[in-house]
Amino acid sequence: MKNALGSVDSVLLLGGRSEIGLAIVERLVRDGARRVVLAARGEAEEAAVRLKNLGAEVCLLDFDAARPETHGEVIDSAVEFAGDLDVVVAAFGVLGDQASYEADPVSAARSMAVNLGGHVSAGLFAARRLREQGHGALVVFSSVAGVRVRRANFVYGAAKAGLDGFAQGLGDALHGSGARVMVVRPGFVVGRMTEGMPPAPMATTPGAVADATVRGLRDGSETVWVPGKLRPIFTLMRALPRSVWRRMPR
Amino acid sequence: MTFLTGWGRTAPTPATLVTPRTSELAALVTGALPRGLIARGLGRAYGDAAQNAGGVVVDVAGMEARWSIDPGTGVVTASAGMSMHDLMTALVPKGWFVPVTPGTRHVTLGGAVAADVHGKNHHVDSSFGAHLRSLTLITADGTSRTLTPEDDLFWATVGGMGLTGLITEASFACVPIETSRMRVDVERTRDLDHTLELMTATDDGYRYTVAWIDLLARGSRMGRSVLTRGDHARRDELPPGADALAFAPASRLAAPPWAPNGLLNRLTVRAFNEAWYAKSRERTIVQDLAPFFHPLDFVDGWNRVYGSRGFVQYQFVVPSGEEATLRRIVSRLSERGVVSFLTVLKRFGAGTPGMLSFPLPGWTLALDIPAGQAGLAGLLREFDEWVAGAGGRIYLAKDARMRAELLPAMYPRLPEWRKIRESVDPEGVFRSDLARRLSL
Ligand SMILES: Cc1cc2nc3c(=O)[nH]c(=O)nc-3n(C[C@H](O)[C@H](O)[C@H](O)COP(=O)(O)OP(=O)(O)OC[C@H]3O[C@@H](n4cnc5c(N)ncnc54)[C@H](O)[C@@H]3O)c2cc1C
Ligand SMILES: NC(=O)c1ccc[n+]([C@@H]2O[C@H](COP(=O)([O-])OP(=O)(O)OC[C@H]3O[C@@H](n4cnc5c(N)ncnc54)[C@H](OP(=O)(O)O)[C@@H]3O)[C@@H](O)[C@H]2O)c1
Numbered sequence: 022m023k024n025a026l027g028s029v030d031s032v033l034l035l036g037g038r039s040e041i042g043l044a045i046v047e048r049l050v051r052d053g054a055r056r057v058v059l060a061a062r063g064e065a066e067e068a069a070v071r072l073k074n075l076g077a078e079v080c081l082l083d084f085d086a087a088r089p090e091t092h093g094e095v096i097d098s099a100v101e102f103a104g105d106l107d108v109v110v111a112a113f114g115v116l117g118d119q120a121s122y123e124a125d126p127v128s129a130a131r132s133m134a135v136n137l138g139g140h141v142s143a144g145l146f147a148a149r150r151l152r153e154q155g156h157g158a159l160v161v162f163s164s165v166a167g168v169r170v171r172r173a174n175f176v177y178g179a180a181k182a183g184l185d186g187f188a189q190g191l192g193d194a195l196h197g198s199g200a201r202v203m204v205v206r207p208g209f210v211v212g213r214m215t216e217g218m219p220p221a222p223m224a225t226t227p228g229a230v231a232d233a234t235v236r237g238l239r240d241g242s243e244t245v246w247v248p249g250k251l252r253p254i255f256t257l258m259r260a261l262p263r264s265v266w267r268r269m270p271r
Numbered sequence: 272m273t274f275l276t277g278w279g280r281t282a283p284t285p286a287t288l289v290t291p292r293t294s295e296l297a298a299l300v301t302g303a304l305p306r307g308l309i310a311r312g313l314g315r316a317y318g319d320a321a322q323n324a325g326g327v328v329v330d331v332a333g334m335e336a337r338w339s340i341d342p343g344t345g346v347v348t349a350s351a352g353m354s355m356h357d358l359m360t361a362l363v364p365k366g367w368f369v370p371v372t373p374g375t376r377h378v379t380l381g382g383a384v385a386a387d388v389h390g391k392n393h394h395v396d397s398s399f400g401a402h403l404r405s406l407t408l409i410t411a412d413g414t415s416r417t418l419t420p421e422d423d424l425f426w427a428t429v430g431g432m433g434l435t436g437l438i439t440e441a442s443f444a445c446v447p448i449e450t451s452r453m454r455v456d457v458e459r460t461r462d463l464d465h466t467l468e469l470m471t472a473t474d475d476g477y478r479y480t481v482a483w484i485d486l487l488a489r490g491s492r493m494g495r496s497v498l499t500r501g502d503h504a505r506r507d508e509l510p511p512g513a514d515a516l517a518f519a520p521a522s523r524l525a526a527p528p529w530a531p532n533g534l535l536n537r538l539t540v541r542a543f544n545e546a547w548y549a550k551s552r553e554r555t556i557v558q559d560l561a562p563f564f565h566p567l568d569f570v571d572g573w574n575r576v577y578g579s580r581g582f583v584q585y586q587f588v589v590p591s592g593e594e595a596t597l598r599r600i601v602s603r604l605s606e607r608g609v610v611s612f613l614t615v616l617k618r619f620g621a622g623t624p625g626m627l628s629f630p631l632p633g634w635t636l637a638l639d640i641p642a643g644q645a646g647l648a649g650l651l652r653e654f655d656e657w658v659a660g661a662g663g664r665i666y667l668a669k670d671a672r673m674r675a676e677l678l679p680a681m682y683p684r685l686p687e688w689r690k691i692r693e694s695v696d697p698e699g700v701f702r703s704d705l706a707r708r709l710s711l
Binding site for chain 1 (some may be wrong): 274279319326583642647671674676707
């Protein structure tokens with residue numbers, strides 16, 4: 022249960038090796054969370070050991086975002102271990118490369134199945150559980166890339182645009198149930214996903230994204246922009262004429 | 272679904288709130304899984320004890336009520352949903368007073384048993400459970416059992432926070448009184464040591480004692496207090512012609528429906544504390560029961576003054592001999608300038624056999640703190656460790672933020688309690704948000 026000062030007891034991370042996701046979980050554990058489920062497609066031992074050293078009980082589950090038929094079971098197993106899920110963080114995603122997507126359309130559709138399709142099934146299964154418990158928060162990782170889709174990464178951007186809309190709709194569907202959805206929209210995050218790419222202006226870090234997310238959870242925010250100044254900037258960006266927007270280099 | 276919170280107005284969760292007839296309770300209890308059921312009285316526990324996210328909450332205060340008294344012995348048998356206010360209104364004019372009353376009359380009998388509540392007379396009379404003769408409890412299988420102090424389940428239920436079953440009725444012994452007035456001595460102390468010294472030396476001369484501490488006073492005045500100590504006034508202490516047993520607490524004022532966050536800040540609280548301390552010169556007065564026992568009840572819904580973020584009450588007890596821990600906490604609070612509008616210190620006497628009862632012989636301090644105060648979570652967690660280390664504990668009826676880990680150290684009889692609960696409610700029909708949060 023989230024307590025009176027905003028600390029939680031349990032957290033499920035979908036995309037159990039995500040750099041941002043783990044930074045969030047680590048903060049929640051330092052703040053008192055004791056039951057952690059890392060649902061990952063690969064090996065997450067190292068992270069598990071680190072979290073155990075911070076005092077948490079950790080359960081590892083196999084999770085493949087591209088296999089929606091397994092997602093119900095993943096949520097059930099997480100509940101079996103942790104009881105009520107206070108926070109579910111959906112942090113999986115693949116960035117990919119726009120040129121490669123254009124060269125290999127099948128790979129583009131596959132990334133879409135993870136970045137959007139996987140969130141739809143995992144998100145709906147998680148939301149069903151949160152609704153039953155009457156409390157809990159689902160954190161969905163959108164991106165400014167989806168706020169206005171750019172020519173330079175429109176496959177990824179379109180998935181995030183779809184995901185952002187889905188998450189807002191899901192949040193509205195949960196309104197009044199005690200459970201909620203929080204949408205996080207980071208800008209460019211210097212980290213594992215963007216390794217080797219030159220940072221965009223106003224780039225941030227996984228730690229800063231995690232700090233803002235934890236603050237948002239505590240305050241009950243619906244939407245979190247990281248850094249916060251991206252919100253007014255993107256209000257302007259959305260108003261730019263297509264002829265200008267089309268020429269955005271990246 | 273109805274969103275419920277405790278008195279501190281933090282962490283709301285939705286539940287199906289029902290007001291059944293007594294005859295409907297059994298079916299309700301046996302059909303309550305998967306999310307379970309919990310009893311709710313008047314919602315005066317500060318945290319999440321009477322909440323059950325996604326499950327059923329039974330509004331016991333709204334259920335039909337009966338009561339009777341044996342005029343020979345003063346033993347009262349009453350429905351669990353009756354409030355202390357109702358009981359006092361019925362009993363005081365007949366010359367009886369409840370054996371223990373918390374700082375508000377607006378709690379139910381069921382809530383008083385489930386939290387094994389204490390009052391200003393704890394050092395003499397212990398807590399509510401010590402005066403109980405029997406309980407009627409609906410357990411997870413839907414049966415109604417009558418329990419006496421000979422039963423283990425009785426002492427798992429006294430202080431058991433509603434987690435052993437739903438109390439429908441209780442019998443308890445009342446105290447005879449000649450008047451509905453209190454003779455009260457007021458005295459100020461210089462600092463914390465002076466407060467402890469005076470309470471230790473003079474407590475036994477009075478049935479009711481409490482100290483209000485000015486937490487914002489620092490340095491040599493740290494822990495300065497206003498001590499009030501009283502007894503039920505005798506008939507001959509009242510002016511001739513007075514209606515000796517009149518009980519009609521002044522009608523209540525309503526707090527404004529909304530207040531900005533931060534209204535109670537260091538400046539406003541300091542001003543209030545200064546004024547209170549200054550006006551509390553040494554004197555002896557005769558006053559009515561209500562202003563002595565329940566001064567806060569004069570303002571209806573005063574908890575809204577803390578704004579939308581609500582507030583937490585931190586109440587702990589440390590055993591006698593562990594005054595150093597008390598001092599350490601008070602000085603840290605005063606050093607950090609923690610804003611606590613009402614800080615109350617009380618010396619406890621012997622506890623009851625309640626397995627999860629809070630009181631133990633020693634010192635209890637209770638503070639109300641706005642939930643938005645920066646650094647609060649970490650500070651209180653540190654205090655939890657000190658309190659547990661000193662053999663003390665946190666009061667579950669007030670708690671809204673503690674972690675499960677320290678509970679076994681604070682409540683050493685937890686395993687015994689769990690075993691009984693497990694045998695009487697193996698599937699965990701009776702559940703609350705507090706139980707989930709603390710893995711009770
Ligand atoms: C201003 C103020 C001053 C206070 N002062 C004191 C004090 O001096 N000393 C003290 O000890 N406490 C004090 N309290 C706390 C209060 O006495 C307890 O929290 C009490 O339990 C509240 O009773 P309630 O009827 O409001 O119960 P609720 O808050 O509704 O419920 C509290 C607990 O009791 C259980 N419960 C209630 N009814 C039943 C039932 N019929 N069967 C089974 N379980 C039940 C609930 O499940 C829950 O766990 C104070 C509270 C306030 C707001
Ligand atoms: N980094 C940024 O600049 C940035 C900006 C805005 C938004 N975001 C979003 O923030 C979220 C977290 O990103 P991050 O920075 O933490 O990146 P990250 O470390 O790369 O994390 C993404 C995780 O998703 C997992 N994943 C990918 N495909 C999966 C699949 N089919 N099944 C299960 N898991 C899969 C990856 O698993 P493996 O470890 O096994 O590869 C990886 O652990 C993502 O949704 C991302 O789109 C990131």
